[in-house]
Amino acid sequence: MRPSHDFVADHFALSRRYFLKTAALVSGGISAAWSGRADADDTMSKVAGKSPALDKAIAELEYFTQPEKFGTVERGTPLPYTHPPEKLREVGMVRETWRLEVVADDDGKSKVDNPLAKDKGTALDWDGLMKLAETRAVRFPKIMTCNNGGSPLGMGLWEGVPLRDIVWMARPGENIRRLFYYGYHNDDPKQMFRSSLPIGRVLEDAFGLPPVIVAYKLNGEFLSGKRGGPARIVVPEAYGFKSVKWLQRVVLTHAPFANDTYADGANDVDSGMKTFARFVSHPTTVKGGESIPLTGYAQVGVSGLTRVQVWLHPKGKELPADDPHFTKAPWQQAELLAAPSQWKNLPGNAVPATTHGFHADGRPSEWPMRYALAHWAAQLPAVAPGEYELRCRTIDAAGIAQPMPRPFPKSGRNGIQMVTLKVES
Ligand SMILES: Nc1nc2c(c(=O)[nH]1)N[C@H]1C(S)=C(S)[C@@H](COP(=O)(O)O)O[C@H]1N2
Ligand SMILES: [Mo]
Secondary structure: OOOOOOOOHHHHHHHHHHHHHHHHHOOOOOOHOOOOOOOOOOOOOOOOOOOOHHHHOOOOOOOOHHHHHHOOOOOOOOOOHHHHHHHHOOOOOOOOOOOEEEEOOOOOOOOOOOOHHHHHOOOOEHHHHHHHHHHOOOOEEEEEEEOOOOOOEHHHEEEEEEHHHHHHHHEEOOOOOEEEEEEEEOHHHOOOEEEEHHHHHOOOOOOOOOOOEEEEEEEHHHEOOOOOOOOEEOOOOOOOOOOOOOOEEEEOOOOOOOOOOOHHHOOOOOEEEEEEEEEEEOOEEEEEEOOEEEEEEEEEEOOOOOEEEEEEEOOOOOOOOOOOOOOOOOOOEEEEOOOOOOOOOHHHOOOOOOOOOOOOOEEOOOOOOOOOEEEEEEEEOOOOOEEEEEEEEOOOOOOOOOOOOOOOOHHHHOEEEEEEEEEEE
């Protein structure tokens, strides 16, 4: 058995070594932001150099998601961003005509002294948003995941203006407990997508969390229509359904409850994002006597992340009937990789200055970062020929294996992923 690894290994050192071997990439090499990195962080990964296949797989990992690989969950017939240009203009789906309203609910209780309303000509427009951005822009990393999806949609560095700055402009008065917010939905109630938050979450941030934002950029580029542009909500700690795209209207209400579109689907609309692991690269076949290179990522959810583990189980061998989450299986430690040296898919392969969760020199201030992803790798020792099931899981900050045995996929799926492996004789 391979010894277990307790150290967070260094993706940085590993990829530097890999790139030094790869002449074509040396010049584009390591971001200057990293030159100030402490030596203590420079320890070599334990899996590094064990196999060229694994080194290559690790070097190919991408932290932030390429636009064309970002997954989408959307509704609308037609999808609002597919309207012809004229119609896009007419319905506020382009910057020139985009407006954001912040108004009181017509519940007769909530008071808003300076509503930002289209009919009063006071709605926030794109120039107003960009003006705010000059002094108020924030950026933070956040993984976008649908609570109903088996894997994340994409990893983003989101930029926007805190929603509270816009809410304050509307001068909220008495009796406001919640915000309902709406995306453009072809003016058809059946196509509506809306979500909601307690006012307290918008006005303040739990210690260490970035604010809820009206986002206009993802990974350094202005949001495409597909990704929710001109502007969308992004809630750092929440599943995707809280991050309404094509945002046009915020209603300040006395209502004490969530009225999210996602409440309809039996979803837990208050769920925190869960911690779980997935494979990125895994061989489907290896030769007898060969070790097994594996890479993957974990989503760092509300309960944190300390480890990723993998388990190789001979196919056909009986699985314990009384242990559906395999808590007693002989799991082996994978290695959690340190922060990447280059933040691929960002302009200049670098995280911009003044990004929440990063030091001024571009190093993350904690690792792994919450509500983000972290990569892992393992090189399993050779096993006897045959067919195998290979699984991965996470251990959270409290030392609890995730998924915990619990039957609630509607509060976020974190099931154990299984892939198969054939070892030839
Ligand atoms: N207007 C609008 N916003 C929306 C949705 C939608 O259908 N319409 N889908 C939501 C859901 S359920 C998810 S999971 C995320 C997905 O974001 P993405 O498509 O940018 O990955 O968007 C959310 N925002
Ligand atoms: Mo979703």
